[in-house]
Amino acid sequence: MTSLAVSVEGLKKAYKDHTVLNGVNFQVQRGSVFALLGSNGAGKTTAIKILTTLIQADEGKAEVCGIDVAKSPEQVREKISLTGQNIAVDEILTGRENLELVAKLRHLPDRKAITETSLKQFDLEEAGGKPLSTYSGGMKRRLDLAMTMLGSPELVFLDEPSVGLDPEARLALWDTIRKMAASGITIFLTTQYLEEAEALADQIAILHEGKIIVQGTLDELKNILPAKKNRIRRKTTVT
Numbered sequence: 381m382t383s384l385a386v387s388v389e390g391l392k393k394a395y396k397d398h399t400v401l402n403g404v405n406f407q408v409q410r411g412s413v414f415a416l417l418g419s420n421g422a423g424k425t426t427a428i429k430i431l432t433t434l435i436q437a438d439e440g441k442a443e444v445c446g447i448d449v450a451k452s453p454e455q456v457r458e459k460i461s462l463t464g465q466n467i468a469v470d471e472i473l474t475g476r477e478n479l480e481l482v483a484k485l486r487h488l489p490d491r492k493a494i495t496e497t498s499l500k501q502f503d504l505e506e507a508g509g510k511p512l513s514t515y516s517g518g519m520k521r522r523l524d525l526a527m528t529m530l531g532s533p534e535l536v537f538l539d540e541p542s543v544g545l546d547p548e549a550r551l552a553l554w555d556t557i558r559k560m561a562a563s564g565i566t567i568f569l570t571t572q573y574l575e576e577a578e579a580l581a582d583q584i585a586i587l588h589e590g591k592i593i594v595q596g597t598l599d600e601l602k603n604i605l606p607a608k609k610n611r612i613r614r615k616t617t618v619t
């Protein structure tokens with residue numbers, strides 16, 4: 381088994397004549413938290429869509445858990461889970477019902493037991509019986525993550541997980557993501573905020589003008605790109 385959860389080489393993607401990814405290379409180690417950092421429209425979601433088999437790259441090679449995403453998309457889908465920018469929960473159902481529904485769709489055994497464990501893990505035990513229309517944004521996002529984790533994926537993609545959350549809910553979400561990471565799962569997240577990457581990630585890659593301009597730990601990034609890092613920090617103050 382390869383030690384890499386993701387390997388990307390020479391990835392290119394254009395929408396008509398708009399080139400978004402122009403030869404992207406990076407690697408993600410299994411069991412790590414990886415942050416793809418980039419400004420609005422940098423191509424983060426496009427990269428995630430390719431890796432999660434929702435769209436195809438024009439050129440280059442991408443492997444997830446050692447499997448080629450273009451050649452064997454079904455096999456890749458069995459290994460991964462994705463939480464998009466829009467929270468994918470049903471407002472009419474309760475938290476518990478949402479989880480049970482996802483467990484059913486994924487053909488998981490012992491659905492009731494799995495649902496209860498999940499509610500507990502994501503600190504939603506009390507709220508589990510209430511309809512989602514009564515949940516805060518942070519609670520909905522936690523439920524979204526709980527749904528993502530059902531079925532024990534090897535690799536979880538979180539596309540800008542803290543979008544739309546207030547600072548307090550964002551900190552709570554970071555704690556939840558840290559707990560997910562502590563379980564040994566690989567987490568691939570995208571963010572516009574250096575603070576978020578700094579708070580969560582073992583490795584950070586910066587996507588800029590279609591390429592990864594640098595990849596490393598936060599300390600490595602500070603050494604390599606002090607001026608650029610400061611610029612990014614100013615631009616990405618969390619509001």
Ligand SMILES: Nc1ncnc2c1ncn2[C@@H]1O[C@H](COP(=O)(O)OP(=O)(O)OP(=O)(O)O)[C@@H](O)[C@H]1O
Nearest residue numbers: 395398400418419420421422423424425426427572
């Ligand atoms: N289906 C599409 N057709 C045409 N252009 C697209 C399509 N999807 C994305 N784009 C464009 O490609 C560029 C990259 O978009 P993408 O969503 O990947 O960026 P992002 O880094 O995730 O941005 P954000 O942080 O705003 O979500 C943007 O200019 C966007 O408008």
